[in-house]
Amino acid sequence: MKKTFFFLVATILFLNIAQAQTGWINYKIDNKLSIKVPAEPTKLDENSVFVKTKDSSVYVIAVVDIFKLAGLDSATIASQSPTVEFANSFKNGMLGKMPGSTLGDVTIGKWKGYTCYNMDGGNASSKLKIYTFMLFIGTKVYSVMTILPENKNTKEKDAYFNSLVLN
Numbered sequence: 703m704k705k706t707f708f709f710l711v712a713t714i715l716f717l718n719i720a721q722a723q724t725g726w727i728n729y730k731i732d733n734k735l736s737i738k739v740p741a742e743p744t745k746l747d748e749n750s751v752f753v754k755t756k757d758s759s760v761y762v763i764a765v766v767d768i769f770k771l772a773g774l775d776s777a778t779i780a781s782q783s784p785t786v787e788f789a790n791s792f793k794n795g796m797l798g799k800m801p802g803s804t805l806g807d808v809t810i811g812k813w814k815g816y817t818c819y820n821m822d823g824g825n826a827s828s829k830l831k832i833y834t835f836m837l838f839i840g841t842k843v844y845s846v847m848t849i850l851p852e853n854k855n856t857k858e859k860d861a862y863f864n865s866l867v868l869n
Contacts, residue, residue, distance in 0.1 A: 726861075730869065731763055734839055737846060738865035739763075740858075760849040761862055769841035776840045783817040783838045784810055792836065792843070793821060802827055805834070813837055814868055824852070831856075835863050 726738040729751075739761055743751035750764040768774045774782075782788040789808040797805060805823035812818065819836040829852040837844045846866060848859040 731765060734869055735844055736867050736869055758851050759854060762847040764845040766843050767841055768843055779838055779841060789819055803832060833859050
């Protein structure tokens with residue numbers, strides 16, 4: 703039992719150290735969340751910022767207030783966000799803004815007690831892979847996305863997603 707516990711702790715420490723990105727900066731999304739990004743993000747629109755690296759990797763952060771957008775309060779979001787129908791409506795909304803792209807099934811889960819979605823997809827004509835993590839806190843949905851060239855290693859994508867923290 704002690705050996706198993708030690709192995710588990712050592713593995714977790716190794717993974718955290720191995721995934722740390724040197725030179726990345728801490729970006730405070732808002733008073734709830736922060737994430738590490740490779741450079742200072744550029745504003746994309748009123749809800750989104752992004753970073754594009756020299757190797758054509760793109761890191762996107764978006765925050766949308768669902769109450770302002772659709773009039774849904776936090777209680778309604780909390781009860782509906784764990785459903786497949788609600789998740790698929792978000793997926794379809796994203797696809798409407800991503801011509802030529804595909805997204806696989808939505809995996810619904812929990813992160814720090816909040817409902818979250820994971821979706822992977824791509825754009826065959828552009829030879830890109832798309833990875834999305836969405837998190838519902840109160841009336842807001844937070845989305846972090848990575849768009850990578852097809853042949854790009856996902857190590858930095860994993861570090862990006864794993865660097866998300868509650869403030």
